[in-house]
Amino acid sequence: MTGVAVATTSQLAADAAAEVADLGGNAVDCAIAASLLTINTEPGVCALAGSAFVTVWAPGQEPITVDGNVAVPGIGASEQIDMASVPAVTMEYGGGISTLVGCPSVAVPGTLAALERACQKFGRTAWRNLVAPTARAVREGFPLSSACHHYLEYSGDVIYGRSKDGFNALHDAAGHLIAVGDCVRIPHLADTLEAIAHEGSELFYEGELGRHLVEHVQAGGGLLSLQDLQDYVAKLRPALTCEVADWTIATNPAPAVGGAVLSAMLLAFANRRTSRWSEDAIRHLINVQRAALSYRIDELDLADDVKQAASALLAQARTGELISRYASASTVHTSAVDDSGLACAITASSGYGSGEMPADTGLWLNNCLGELELNRRGFDAGPPGARLPSNMAPSIARKEGSVLAVGSPGADRITTALHQFLTNFITMDMPLVEAVNHPRMHLELAGAEPTLAVEPGIVLPDISLRIREYRDIGMYFGGVGAALYSPADGFSVAADPRRAGAMMIAR
Numbered sequence: 001m002t003g004v005a006v007a008t009t010s011q012l013a014a015d016a017a018a019e020v021a022d023l024g025g026n027a028v029d030c031a032i033a034a035s036l037l038t039i040n041t042e043p044g045v046c047a048l049a050g051s052a053f054v055t056v057w058a059p060g061q062e063p064i065t066v067d068g069n070v071a072v073p074g075i076g077a078s079e080q081i082d083m084a085s086v087p088a089v090t091m092e093y094g095g096g097i098s099t100l101v102g103c104p105s106v107a108v109p110g111t112l113a114a115l116e117r118a119c120q121k122f123g124r125t126a127w128r129n130l131v132a133p134t135a136r137a138v139r140e141g142f143p144l145s146s147a148c149h150h151y152l153e154y155s156g157d158v159i160y161g162r163s164k165d166g167f168n169a170l171h172d173a174a175g176h177l178i179a180v181g182d183c184v185r186i187p188h189l190a191d192t193l194e195a196i197a198h199e200g201s202e203l204f205y206e207g208e209l210g211r212h213l214v215e216h217v218q219a220g221g222g223l224l225s226l227q228d229l230q231d232y233v234a235k236l237r238p239a240l241t242c243e244v245a246d247w248t249i250a251t252n253p254a255p256a257v258g259g260a261v262l263s264a265m266l267l268a269f270a271n272r273r274t275s276r277w278s279e280d281a282i283r284h285l286i287n288v289q290r291a292a293l294s295y296r297i298d299e300l301d302l303a304d305d306v307k308q309a310a311s312a313l314l315a316q317a318r319t320g321e322l323i324s325r326y327a328s329a330s331t332v333h334t335s336a337v338d339d340s341g342l343a344c345a346i347t348a349s350s351g352y353g354s355g356e357m358p359a360d361t362g363l364w365l366n367n368c369l370g371e372l373e374l375n376r377r378g379f380d381a382g383p384p385g386a387r388l389p390s391n392m393a394p395s396i397a398r399k400e401g402s403v404l405a406v407g408s409p410g411a412d413r414i415t416t417a418l419h420q421f422l423t424n425f426i427t428m429d430m431p432l433v434e435a436v437n438h439p440r441m442h443l444e445l446a447g448a449e450p451t452l453a454v455e456p457g458i459v460l461p462d463i464s465l466r467i468r469e470y471r472d473i474g475m476y477f478g479g480v481g482a483a484l485y486s487p488a489d490g491f492s493v494a495a496d497p498r499r500a501g502a503m504m505i506a507r
Contacts, residue, residue, distance in 0.1 A: 024124065051068060266419060
């Protein structure tokens with residue numbers, strides 16, 4: 001049996017990976033099995049009808065990212081969305097967000113296509129075996145996680161009250177949100193998953209299930225068409241790579257923006273080597289975050305040619321121009337490596353959720369068209385079929401014979417969480433667990449003035465920024481999951497305490 005190590009978001013997901021490892025699965029198989037489970041058992045945080053990126057790096061080969069990002073719907077549509085009919089929601093979650101929900105906010109889902117294509121190209125276990133643990137867990141019922149409960153305290157009524165089956169799955173007979181640890185049973189989802197296990201993604205993109213989803217969305221004023229689903233393809237893209245110290249890091253390429261922003265922060269910070277978080281290093285980190293996040297807002301988010309804009313960002317980061325120019329929710333992630341040197345990192349999202357669940361499917365639909373802080377073009381995001389912007393950045397790093405898979409959930413905190421982890425691990429030589437657990441900060445550029453959000457344990461220098469100090473570490477700052485394999489030292493795994501993650505090592 002191949003030895004495999006996995007970092008993921010729950011014990012159930014880690015158990016799913018272990019089950020697949022026992023069947024002879026490799027790192028990709030185990031990552032897909034864990035991802036399917038966490039995607040379908042983290043209500044509110046993620047759902048199957050959303051987006052996913054899968055970065056895979058096999059030894060001796062070039063790294064690849066399978067792009068399963070959501071796409072703009074509307075192939076064959078004769079009308080545009082009536083903006084006056086689109087429900088808008090404002091919540092206090094994450095310090096306050098506004099998002100659009102309902103059927104008009106639903107983009108063309110890509111998660112299932114990406115996971116199946118990664119299985120076909122890189123896995124060695126049958127697709128039905130990868131889906132089976134999730135179908136079983138959903139049929140038996142699963143506990144509501146603390147991360148889900150936290151988000152649902154804000155969204156449980158205003159978003160997830162839009163469908164009868166969805167509301168009933170998350171609320172008790174009196175209409176109150178169920179507690180952390182209470183059993184969740186989502187009507188019809190197990191039947192849907194078992195059908196997908198036997199028929200594959202074809203059922204979703206070309207079969208009866210897809211037609212049912214389209215009918216629901218169109219009846220609610222959305223643009224999703226059967227042609228959108230039939231034309232959707234999970235694309236294989238060469239991963240974006242950069243060199244930091246003696247590691248090569250491969251991450252999500254354009255048209256997603258997360259990989260470029262992460263790479264720019266790594267390159268800009270690498271210009272100043274440091275062995276600890278001194279006051280000078282913290283000031284530099286703040287400047288790097290300000291520069292890279294400002295570039296994303298000013299250039300990447302609205303670029304007609306994201307690849308060209310990303311190349312310009314990396315060029316500025318390498319030369320130091322980036323710092324001089326600018327110095328003045330919902331995702332889940334799984335990382336897996338095996339002892340052959342194969343590594344896989346999967347990040348998935350369904351936005352803040354549309355609240356829509358077509359009857360008899362158990363599938364919550366995404367609201368990625370309405371996720372305004374990422375899709376700043378709104379319903380004018382591009383022609384049908386165009387991929388929407390994404391901050392997701394599942395990444396893999398290699399150094400001689402060692403290989404590291406890593407990623408994080410966290411919306412616009414994904415790149416800052418990963419940058420700080422990789423700096424801790426690569427530049428400051430922290431052990432893997434310490435590098436994940438170390439306190440983080442995130443510069444918020446939305447609003448009237450920049451605000452530095454800071455976890456406890458960071459001693460800040462005297463800086464001219466508004467500060468928001470958190471009393472405890474928390475899921476706002478991401479949930480890094482990292483799995484490392486070294487021929488000399490074997491496996492090392494770290495799951496972020498901010499998201500109550502879980503780990504698995506099968507030898």
